[in-house]
Amino acid sequence: MTTIENHIEEVSKWLNDNQRKAPNGRSFGDVLTTALLGGGLIGMALNRKIRTRKQSELIIYDGMTADGIGQDIVDQLTKLVDCQCEIQSLIEKEDERYYGYADRVFRHCFKYYMAWLTFTSYYSMSHKTEFEGEKMTLEKKVRIQCFRQFQRLDLDGKTRKEAEKQFR
Numbered sequence: 001m002t003t004i005e006n007h008i009e010e011v012s013k014w015l016n017d018n019q020r021k022a023p024n025g026r027s028f029g030d031v032l033t034t035a036l037l038g039g040g041l042i043g044m045a046l047n048r049k050i051r052t053r054k055q056s057e058l059i060i061y062d063g064m065t066a067d068g069i070g071q072d073i074v075d076q077l078t079k080l081v082d083c084q085c086e087i088q089s090l091i092e093k094e095d096e097r098y099y100g101y102a103d104r105v106f107r108h109c110f111k112y113y114m115a116w117l118t119f120t121s122y123y124s125m126s127h128k129t130e131f132e133g134e135k136m137t138l139e140k141k142v143r144i145q146c147f148r149q150f151q152r153l154d155l156d157g158k159t160r161k162e163a164e165k166q167f168r
Contacts, residue, residue: 001083001101008112011069015115063100064119068126068144073084073112074149080105081149088154099156106159107108109146110166116142 060066084105091098117124117139124139131141147167155163 001080004083005104005108006080007077009011011061011072012112012115013121015069019119060119066116066123067129067138068125069116069120070138073116073142074145076112077105077109077146077149080108080154082101084153093154098154099159102153102155103159105153106150106155106163109149113146113166115144 058065060069064072084101087101088098092162093099120138124142125137127138128135129138129141130136131144136144144167147163150160150167
């Protein structure tokens with residue numbers, strides 16, 4: 001668990017520390033593309049499609065794109081949930097670690113998710129992807145996958161409410 005948490009801390013810290021490098025949809029290229037394509041609805045739609053396609057290839061951290069980091073959030077959370085499910089199967093509910101580690105899993109995942117969402121806000125909120133036969137934003141896809149992982153855990157009432165509030 002510690003190795004996974006350290007990875008999450010490292011990537012989250014980098015994303016938070018490098019906000020000025022974040023693609024925000026207001027660069028000179030965005031303005032120029034909008035001007036060339038017109039400022040109407042069609043121009044805005046074409047601009048979004050062109051700019052998000054370009055941003056989907058942009059390497060952000062350690063060879064990962066915004067899509068890659070979104071998938072890494074889900075992968076790391078899955079590993080943490082697997083560990084926590086094993087811990088919960090080995091210890092009694094009365095043991096403070098039973099719910100304490102589950103809360104820790106939630107806090108680490110939420111920190112990573114928010115750092116990614118803040119860094120990639122324009123892209124993750126406008127880039128459409130297909131998930132289970134439905135078109136949705138990248139942010140919604142990651143949020144749904146995270147929520148499903150939390151549903152596998154036995155969480156205390158407070159943490160469950162927080163997970164539902166943030167990821168549902």
